[in-house]
Amino acid sequence: MAGETRKKVTLKDVSKASGLSLITVSRALRQPQTVHADTRAKIQKTIDELGYIPNLAARSLVSQRSDMIGVVVPILASSLFADFAEGVSKALEPQGQRVLLAVSNWQPEKEEEAIRTFIARQADAIILTGFSHTDAARRLLDRYDGPVVEAWNTRDNVIDSAVGFDNHAAAADMTRYLIDKGYRDIVMVGGSSVNNDQAADRTQGVIDAMTAAGREVGPETIVEFDNPATIESGGPLIRSLLARDRKPDAVFFLAELPAQGAMLWCLSNGVRVPRDVAIAGFGDLSLSALLPVPMTTVQIRGREIGEAAAAQTLQRLQGAPADRTVKDVGFQLQIRSST
Amino acid sequence: MAGETRKKVTLKDVSKASGLSLITVSRALRQPQTVHADTRAKIQKTIDELGYIPNLAARSLVSQRSDMIGVVVPILASSLFADFAEGVSKALEPQGQRVLLAVSNWQPEKEEEAIRTFIARQADAIILTGFSHTDAARRLLDRYDGPVVEAWNTRDNVIDSAVGFDNHAAAADMTRYLIDKGYRDIVMVGGSSVNNDQAADRTQGVIDAMTAAGREVGPETIVEFDNPATIESGGPLIRSLLARDRKPDAVFFLAELPAQGAMLWCLSNGVRVPRDVAIAGFGDLSLSALLPVPMTTVQIRGREIGEAAAAQTLQRLQGAPADRTVKDVGFQLQIRSST
DNA sequence: ATCTCGATGATATACGTGTATCATTCGATA
DNA sequence: TATCGAATGATACACGTATATCATCGAGAT
Structure with missing residues (x-):
């Protein structure tokens, strides 16, 4: 200046x-x-x-477009959402589109506020993480006449279109694997389902797989951690689980960082994995495969979701019809030696 | 829609x-x-x-401001820059400012392009990572009449103002610590210094500390890895170093992920840290303290840098004078048991 | 009865770009 | 020579908001 x-x-x-x-x-x-x-x-x-x-503001006024796309992520730090955001940004950039970023901190009200400002700024499209929106946000998006992509999950009640993977199926698949593997006392550790469809679907996936296999699902089976899920939270969690009268023989973390934290705690405290307790994660951050005991987990490709969301957005902007597409980029169980 | x-x-x-x-x-x-x-x-x-x-585009046209701030990061995925970006976004949001995001992939040309579009979109301020810009970018920023903050390093030739830490001092401090600790054959593993002032300053910091202590610095002492620094690259790197005739007794990685990768490789391959080889990192990602052998590293608070950059930007927008402030948020050696 | 002030309105202009309409010029072609 | 098309120009208006200037009107104060 x-x-x-x-x-x-x-x-x-x-x-x-x-x-x-x-x-x-x-x-x-x-x-x-x-x-x-x-x-x-x-x-x-x-x-x-x-x-x-x-002056693109002036151009925007007459052309009715801004070449900006609003993106809301719940969190950026130490998470797959950073990969997601980078994927979106890199895919949009060659088309002359810029990312207007907002971090919602898992609060639907913040998402709503972000949507409002995106619309006010004439964003050409809006990419959201998840399906949990306030009523006001839904009304805004209903009236909004640009593409809206909901990412990171697949569901039926799509506003406009979606890109993600089936959180319910992913959690259920992993649960079935653990059951088939012969684990008797499986405990699930997940985040709060309040305003978080991903957490809700994963939790329900576990519950459905368990009950389908005739297993009891009680308060002892389901443990909740606070969001954001940190690596630090994993140690105390597994410690308290192993201190139970009836120790679990497998713990399924519905987020990767606490799973890693738990694994490291076990390594440092002489708890043998998977012999004493099996550990499974959800996310497959790059570290997980390199641990002394490589960790079983669900692989999610955040970057790919971002790229797909961007691609879908661009197609719509180039005239593709609004057909309520729900693109499933899939997930993959990574069975390693921690289970 | x-x-x-x-x-x-x-x-x-x-x-x-x-x-x-x-x-x-x-x-x-x-x-x-x-x-x-x-x-x-x-x-x-x-x-x-x-x-x-x-319609904020229309308002922007007459008010000559956009309530948007352009932010360029070199990379977002799996890095401290995600913390940085989140810090910026969260600090700006309560003031009604939105982040216009660009990922430069460490390429100054991409940064230049991002700056151009930020200016075209009437961004109220611009926050950059680092001091490596193209000549054209410098000219753009010189003519630009909004605050410009360069983050993640401290240097004298500031365009407008800066927030960061002294990369040179951080690397030199750690090197001195390793020397004082008695390590004889210290090898530094760093990223390319081309278009990366942070890498350049860190490397120079190591070299200066070594020569000040009367140590030889040769091609054997300095090893380069490819950017982006991944956790996967650490294993092969330390493996090749340990295969040398003259094995290093300490390896200082100028990025955290390869250091973690190296540590995990050692854990999995029976190499005792620090007995067989000491390992130090740079960044202090949360995992490092929780490893079975907690890792010595340089703590950097990416989020704090982001918040400080945002705060400085806001102050300037509220009328604070352009006094070429260079705010040093500092760093901290985290001495743990890997050295 | 005059004056002041608060609240509201009418009109015009500005911000920078895009474009529709019509006009002009010039060189090439029939 | 008449015609046509390519290239350029003049003028006007639009996009949605902000604001400066001046006007109006009624309630309350002097």
Whole structure:
């Protein structure tokens, strides 16, 4: 920032400096084929000399688009959502779209507020994480006439379209695997399902798989940790579980960081995994495969979800019809030696 | 997105629906104290009924501000920069500012492009990571009349202001610690310094500390890994170092993920840390303290840098003078048992 | 009865870009 | 020479909001 306030260079300035009319300069930029190559070159030259940068706010006003796409993530730090956001950003950027970012901290009210400002800023599309929205947010999105993509889960009641994986199936698959593997006392450790469809679906997936196998599901079976799920929380959690009269022989963490924390606690405290207790995670952060006891987990490709969400958005912006697509990018059980 | 295209509700619509003049409605929103409480309530009621959302692009055109702040990070996935970005976003949001995000992939040309679009979109301020910019980017920023904050390092040739920590000192401190601790054959593993002032300063910090202590610094002492630094790269790196005729007794990784990878490889391959080889990292991701052999590293608080960068930006936007502030948020050696 | 003030309105202009309409110029072609 | 098309220009208006200026009107104070 220089000391004095500089006047901004506008199209009119370029027109004056180049001796050409405003309309010709505008045409040179918007419909280049209609103006002579020599003229275009001359205009480009003055643009470079003056350092003209078009005011996209003004353009947005008349073109009714902003080349910005609003993205809401619940959290960014130490999570797969960073991969997701990077995937979105990198896929959008070559198309001249920029990401307007908001971190909702898992609070639907913050998401609503973000949506409101995205709309106010004329965002061309909105990408959300999850299906948990306030009523007001739903109304806003209903009236909004741009693509809306809900990411990180697959469900039926889509607002517009969705990209993600089946959280319920992923949790259920892993649970069935643990049951088939012969574990008797499986405990699930998950996050709060309040305002979190992913947590809710995962939890329900576990419950459904358990009951389908004739297993009891009681308060002892389901333990809740606080969001955000940290690696630090894993140690105390597994410790308290192992201190129970009836020790679990397998613990399924519905998030990766606490699972890693639990694993590291076991390593440091002489608890043998999976002999003393089996541990399974959810997320497959890169560390998990490299642990001394590589961890069984559900692989999720956050970056891929981001890229797919961006791709779907761009297709819609290029005219693809609103057909309530729900794209399932899938997940994959990574069976390793911790179970 | 609904089927039909909906007409947007404008101030004029609110004016018509409420029976009040355009100017009064505008005043009710911009200078509430000048209009009667009853009238304000009436206006608010119609705003709610119509679902009016002001067009910030139009407002931006006349107010010459956008309430958006451009942020460039080199990478987001699995890195401290996610903490940084989250810190920035959360600190800006209560002030009604939104983050325009760009991921540069460590490429100055991408940063330049991002800066250009930030300016075009009338961003009120720009927050960058690092001091490595293209010449064109420098010219753009010189002409730009909003605050510019360069984050993640401290240097003298600041464009406008900076927030970060002294990468050179951090690397030098750790190196001195290793030397004082008695390690004879210290090898440094760092990222490419090309277009990366942080990597360059850290590397130089190691070199300076080594030569100050009378140690030889040769090609054997300095090993380079590819960016982005991954946890997977750590294993092969330490393996090749330990296969040398002259094995290092300490390895200082200038990034945290490869250090963690190296540590895990040692754990899995019977290499005792620090007895066979000491390992130090740089970054202090939460995992490092929880490893079976807790890792010595340099603690960096990415989130704090983000918050400080945002705070500095906001102060400037609220009128604080451009005094080329360089805020040092510091770092901290975390001496643990891996050295 | 005059004056002041609070509240509201009418009108105009500005912000920077895009575009529709119509006009002009010039060189090439029939 | 008449015609046509390509290239450029002049003018006007639109996008949605903000605000400056001046006007109006009624209630209360002097």
